[in-house]
Amino acid sequence: MLVRKMTREIRKNLGQFLSLFVLSFLAVSLFACMKASNISAYNKLEDLREATNCADGWIFSEHFSEEDLSSVEALSDISSAQRRLHVTATAEGFDQAQLEVYVLDEEIVSTPYYVSGKKMDLSSSDEIWISDSFAKEWDLMPGDAFSFSAYGKILTKKIGGTIVSPEYQYLKADKDLDIVAKNIAVIYMPVRGITETFGISSDECPFNELIFTTNRSDVKSLEGSLSDALHGNYAVLCDRDDMPGIRIMKDELAQHDQFAITFPVVFLAIALLVIMTTMNRMIANQRTQIGTLRALGMKKGKIILHYLSYSFIVSLLGSVAGLFVGTYLFGEGIAAIFRAWYLIPGWTVEMDGSFLLVVVLIVLCCTLATYLSCRKVMNVHPAESLRPAAPKSGKETVLEKLPFWNKLGFSTQYNLRDISRSKLRSFMGVFGTAAGMMIMVAALASITTIRDASSWTFDKIQNFKNEIDFSGDVTLDLAEKYKNEFGGELIQTSAIEIAKEPHADSSKKKTTSLMVTEGMNCYRLTDRSRDLTELSPGTCAVTMKLARALDIHEGDTIYWHLYEKNTWYEAKVGLINRHPNFSGVTMLRSDYEASGAAYLPNILYSNASSVDISGQPGILAVHDDKDLKESFDIMMEMIYAMLIVFVAFATVLPIVVLYNCGNLSFHERVKEFATLKVLGFTTKKIRKLLSLQNLWLSIVGVFLGAPFGTVMLQYMFDSNGDSMDYPVSAGFLVYLASGLFVMLVSVLVSYMFNKRIKKLDMVETLKGIE
Amino acid sequence: MGNTIVEFKNVNKQYGQGEAIQLANKDVSFTIDEGEFVVILGQSGAGKSTVLNMLGGMDTPTSGTITVAGQEVSKMNDRELSEYRAGTIGFIFQFYNLLPSLTAIENVSLVKNIVRTGPDPMEMLRAVGLGDHAKKFPSQMSGGEQQRVSIARALAKDPKIILGDEPTGALDSETGVIVLQLLSDLSRKQGKTVILVTHNADIARCADKVIRMKNGKIREIRINESPVSIQEVEW
Secondary structure: OOHHHHHHHHHHHHHHHHHHHHHHHHHHHHHHHHHHHHHHHHHHHHHHHHOOOOOOOOOOOOOOOOOHHHHHHHOOOOEEEEEEEEEEEEEEEHOOOOEEEEEEEEOOHHHHHHHEEOOOOOOOOOOOEEHHHHHHHHHHHOEEEEEEEEEEEEEEEEEEEEEEEOOOOOOOOOOOOOOHHHEEEEEEEEEEHHHHOOOOOOHHHOOEEEEEEEEEOOHHHHHHHHHHHHOOOOOEEEEEHOHHHHHHHHHHHHHHHHHHHHHHHHHHHHHHHHHHHHHHHHHHOOOOHHHHHHOOOOOOOHHHHHHHHHHHHHHHOOOOOOHHHHHHHHHHHHHHHHHEEOOOOOOOOOOOOHHHHHHHHHHHHHHHHHHHHHHHHOOOOOOOOOOOOOHHHOOOOOOOOOOOOHHOOOOHHHHHHHHHHHHHHHHHHHHHHHHHHHHHHHHHHHHHHHHHHHHHHHHHHEEEOOEEEOOOOOOHHHHHHHHHHHHOEEEEEEEEEOOOOOOOOHEEEEEEEEEEEEEOOOOOOEEOOOOOEEOOOOOEEHHHHHHHOOOOOOOOOOEEEEEOOOOOOOEEEEEEEOOOEEEEEEHHHHHHEEEEHOOOOOOOEEEOOOOOOOOOOEEEEEEEEHHHHHHHHHHHHHHHHHHHHHHHHHHHHHHHHHHHHHHHHHHOOHHHHHHHHHOOOOOHHHHHHHHHHHHHHHHHHHHHHHHHHHHHHHHHHHHOOOOOOOOOOOOHHHHHHHHHHHHHHHHHHHHHHHHHHHOOOHHHHHHHHO | OOEEEEEEEEEEEOOOOOHHHHEEOOOOOOEEEEEEEEEEOOOOOOOOOHHHHHHHOOOOOOOOEEOOOEEEEHHHHHHHHHHHHHHHHHEEEOOOOOHHHHOOOHHHHHHHHOOOOOHHHHHHHHHOOOHHHHOOOOHHHHHHHHHHHHHHHHHHOOOOOEEEEEOOOOOOOHHHHHHHHHHHHHOOOOOOOEEEOOHHHHOOOOEEEEEEOOOEEEEEEEEOOOHHHHHOOOO
């Protein structure tokens, strides 16, 4: 019988219970969609690493000998090791795609993951194995011929198969700002492919990487023994966190993990407020019913269980629906988007024990909130609960002590007192609107922030029309020749390690980038306030986030070495600068050359109106400023996709919350409204009275939520890692548009009550006490 | 007595549909003159509150006509009914129905939001003997005091007709007498038309006219030639 009572009452209070359903659905589905794709990514990544025996450590040098490999293999902590040659080459045709070529004489560590074709034959001299993503973009099949240039020679090989490299979940060409699969590939090639082409023995092959697996979790702790084994003859030791191809994917997944917690918490908090207010009202309204049930001899526990079942069932239904829709619809959608960017074979969606835990947690929280609501009435003596509750005590609010209180109109006084008496409901209204406003501001500010970063990049930092990328075989003379021809400024970018002391150990140094400019104003620097500034000769600039991470200040001395060399240099920090997409050190060519390091530019920034030199010696690619701006356009497209989701949430939240507030307020004051109607108040006037409160709560919510919108967005941008510096920019218009949107939702919600007020049956409402 | 202010003509009121039809009022016809103190008497379920609700513009008849002060209430739409309730009727409830979040004076002043003219709310509060309770909230007052605030609220609109649905039903005898005296004075001294619904036959002894109802029908309309004073009513 009580089940019938429950289903009928859920139907009667459909609005509130629907809100609870929606909120628990949103909380679980948001968690599930972020988490399901992540779990699959982690699992498939683990499978990939296991299948390919992915390296734990990378040692770079100019050359590793057979003896070096034997010494490393002999170390007790090393499970397996091998040498390889890594060279960056350029495709012949295929838009001169960037190729990361690995030359192998054995297949032990970080072996390719085969997608199509045959497995690698190490004795082959005319075959290569190429990235599956690249092959798909260019419609390349096993058996097709593929040419590329390396070390000044064009090599033509047959594609033996398509592969995925365990070291490149993130694979982006240097010339691109974002992932463009057709512009980059990883190639595995047996060593005979090099030795026969260049007429050298395999001993003469310059193996510049030594990769290994270990049972130690902290790879860097092996540095001492590795250094001894190699007699210090190496440049740098890296672990997986130092490898951009692995680290960026890891950061992305970590960001999703954070979102999987943050967003559901907001929705859960609102769901709990909805439950507490709804159940408080329902139980207060059913006080005499509860008294009757108890007078009839029903046990307290049974009555409590009956009321707990309301929120239990609704939140369980919402959570379970959220679990499946979130995982298999939203989650699959997220996985599909990210599959296009990151390379993990078999990446889809999966659930684990945490899903059940979240559902249990949300249902438990909702049920507990109900328990807290009904506990109060259960403690009242049955005889007492058979009588109506004492009227709410009327007492002066703090506001009434204000000198202008008496000058306020009836509606204002009435609503102010009602707010002071229904604090939880009012808090729910403010919190829900604030959350909606926060999301809305974040959504709109993401557009202005990207636009701002674009203008920062193209109007301030990049003062050139064309970017000419040199290939690996360019010489300084050739680069200078192009500079003389087209004018502009030569740039060298290199991977470096920096520290505050020379020869620092791994814990005190950081892998980053070096940019060497000629100070000719084509590439300009901006300071902390993002104003244009210049680098003083004899000093270097360090980007703000990197400086913060290493506690570097202007005037400090830093030490650095090129990634593949072991010679440390020192430089004085003259400027802490900012750049949206570059993190590292910038110095002038004169200072770089003075340090003794070999100078070889890889880019020419030119203001020449037309540069048509594609395919000429030493030229990798030429991009005009339109190409460069395209990367921002791609980013904007992503933002617009995200925007739709954000705006949907920013709409749903205030509707759910304000409708609930209005609904509760309406039910709590229905007798008062009926009285007002008898006194002659029109429907319009009563609706105004009801909506005024929602309007105030919305206004407070809008003001409280506004600043958190930019905080949330900054948190989201910052969670992309230290390589991005996107200061959130939200102008007055962003706040105005967001505020107006939320207020519009609030006003529309108030119209939802129009019909109910009009249809309010004065006689029925005023007839009984309950 | 003056002119006819209320006229019920063959009024029927039914609730429900099909087999579940319930007739609350059957062929109800009566008139009430301006300034009369009328009691509609009957047991629970007699249909007296339905008459009062239709008279107050809170409910509409199924058939028949209701005319109040020359206006045909039974034909009014929602908006006209609001205006009618605001301008013509002062309603007093059994359970007072004061707004708990407003003080006594604010509850009375409330009607100034709909009727700009009429007496000063504070004066009305003084008239019911609650001048010094103006800043009290309903929960800080006794039932009798709350009902007097409710009367002051009804009077503040300066209505032509005051309707009371068991206005003393929730009060003890001593307080009930005070409230009845106030209502009687409104009729006798101020010339207001006062119509009360009650099941208490003793109260009917004070009225100018008694309309007795049973099973939704009018059983008797009796003019009381010599109404007794409120003080003489036994509870």
